[in-house]
Amino acid sequence: MTNGRDDDALSWDGDDDPTLDVGTSADPDDTPPDPADADVDAAAGAELPDGFTAVGKGSETVGAAAAPDMARADRGPMGNGELIGVGVLGGVYALFAIGWIIGGLRLQDWRPFLVSDAMYQGSLWLAVLAPVLWFATVFLLTRASRAWVRFAWLAAGVVLLVPWPFVLIGAVGQ
Template sequence: MARPDDPDDDAALRWDDVDDASYDLGPAPGGEAEAAPAESGEATASAGGAAGKRGRSALLAATSVFGGIYLMYAVGWIIGVAQLPLSGTDLLQEVTYQFAEFLAIIAAPMWFVASVVLSRGRGAVHRLGWLALGTLVLVPWPFLLGVVR
């Protein structure tokens, strides 16, 4: 049984053991990642690298915004098709109608995934163009028309 004043009792609750080998702070500021370039060509390359990082961050942010929009579209399709009455007189018509509803619900997430995967090696304009086109094509009309009424 451990004593209450034992210093090792709270060792699991502290994160200040910097001597631990698994404790990694990453590269030090001004260390290897920001080494001074020897030539002027390297200086422009590092400046271009910083601009590239900002561009990738902006692309990631824009892609995330579109991902949120597509997620809201999927929820809109779920709500919209739940409001529609089933239209079918026999079993085959009901099954195909429900399958079409399922395809409408997953169309927005699938468009997002396909746009991101298929535009991986291309420019940001290409990816954002396809994502913007999807926001126009995949609007959840049953939800929007149900809200307008």
């Protein structure tokens, strides 16, 4: 009777890879080494990132990682709450851009009384692009900042970039 991996229910191409046999032995009396008896010096070269603390046996020999250089000051990946919040605010900014298009086009009838045609078209498209540019600028410039800084600037943009023509006149017009 064999004790190898050929007795498995399924066998796949590459199952004979020696790295897959970690911890198995042909001798049933051979016991695996106790992890508590591991050499403490192996942890001496380990480094932990900022914010992490080593605990347990040999934790005093674990050092902290070196501070990242300022050229690569990106923070870690966004958490679930931050990702959802940025997505919701991104949707608000997309709706603001649509609101500026609809409200600005509704004002075309009043345009001759306000400004010339070239000035109106330029300001209309700047107003449409303003929410998109604000969101992209805040998102890119606050990559290394804390989450509350990013949300403070995004909230300020929500207050400042309200599509007033759409709010006051609406899509139908009064």
